[in-house]
Amino acid sequence: MRDHLPGDADLTALPPLQDVVVQLFSHRTITEPIRVPAVVEPLLVLVLAGTARVEERVLDGPWSAATVRAGDFYLTDTQEPYEMRWQTLEGDSFEVMHLYLGLPFIEQAARELLGPQSTAVALLDVSGARDETVHWLMESMRRELLDQRTPSLLCLRGLAQTLAVHLLRHYRAPQGVIRRSNALQAYKLRKVIDAMNAQLADEFSLTRLARTAELSEYHFSRMFKRATGFSPSQYFIGLRMARARQLLIETQRSVIDIGLEVGYSSPSHFSQVFRREVGVTPSAYRQA
Numbered sequence: 001m002r003d004h005l006p007g008d009a010d011l012t013a014l015p016p017l018q019d020v021v022v023q024l025f026s027h028r029t030i031t032e033p034i035r036v037p038a039v040v041e042p043l044l045v046l047v048l049a050g051t052a053r054v055e056e057r058v059l060d061g062p063w064s065a066a067t068v069r070a071g072d073f074y075l076t077d078t079q080e081p082y083e084m085r086w087q088t089l090e091g092d093s094f095e096v097m098h099l100y101l102g103l104p105f106i107e108q109a110a111r112e113l114l115g116p117q118s119t120a121v122a123l124l125d126v127s128g129a130r131d132e133t134v135h136w137l138m139e140s141m142r143r144e145l146l147d148q149r150t151p152s153l154l155c156l157r158g159l160a161q162t163l164a165v166h167l168l169r170h171y172r173a174p175q176g177v178i179r180r181s182n183a184l185q186a187y188k189l190r191k192v193i194d195a196m197n198a199q200l201a202d203e204f205s206l207t208r209l210a211r212t213a214e215l216s217e218y219h220f221s222r223m224f225k226r227a228t229g230f231s232p233s234q235y236f237i238g239l240r241m242a243r244a245r246q247l248l249i250e251t252q253r254s255v256i257d258i259g260l261e262v263g264y265s266s267p268s269h270f271s272q273v274f275r276r277e278v279g280v281t282p283s284a285y286r287q288a
Contacts, residue, residue: 019157020100024048043077044099047071054067054086075167102160105157108161123173196235197243200263204236220232
């Protein structure tokens, strides 16, 4: 998500976990839709502060809107990437917590609650609801991660397992809706995108990224596109352009220097790609 947000968004970095991926965002109004990846784990979003009108849609579908405030949450278990945008209300601050809940927690809860064969269960999609148990568990995880000098993995896993049990009891999809198991895992997607951002000035390497994801090139390409809607090379170019747009707006560096930073030694090639992806030349984008 953080790679789709404009440059003025703040991300609070949290200790990396494999089975629980947590990110905190503070941002203003987002008018241009952002694309939320579809990974194997369900995504929970808790509104921590502020009020906003949030709109969602499947790709190219109609928008649905809801006004949300602190304490509201979203639960997404979609098999396809989707888009969202929002407008802040009653001030500029809008803070949210994203939590990808690892499948081991879901599967263990399913075995206990539904029997040893019931592991590939799916969850409902929930938009802008309130649930005090979800709120308390996610807020407890946030405090453990931020307030403790050395966060306890045992505590975090206990909270995550309790959250999985609660979700299965109250938000399980009807029988017959089966969770897919061949999607990209959230922590692997995070590792790959972090690697892309660290290598924007380098030549694109599918081999290197597939190695980061611990997958063959074929399976990595297929699963990455399923998660994001873009091929790895298209996504890499998008990150380059996002970084270039940020530098054009926030710095006075020359267009040539910015092109070099994002991997284009030829100013004409940088301008060509930028215009194709953004719609205007780098100089026109800065002036606008």
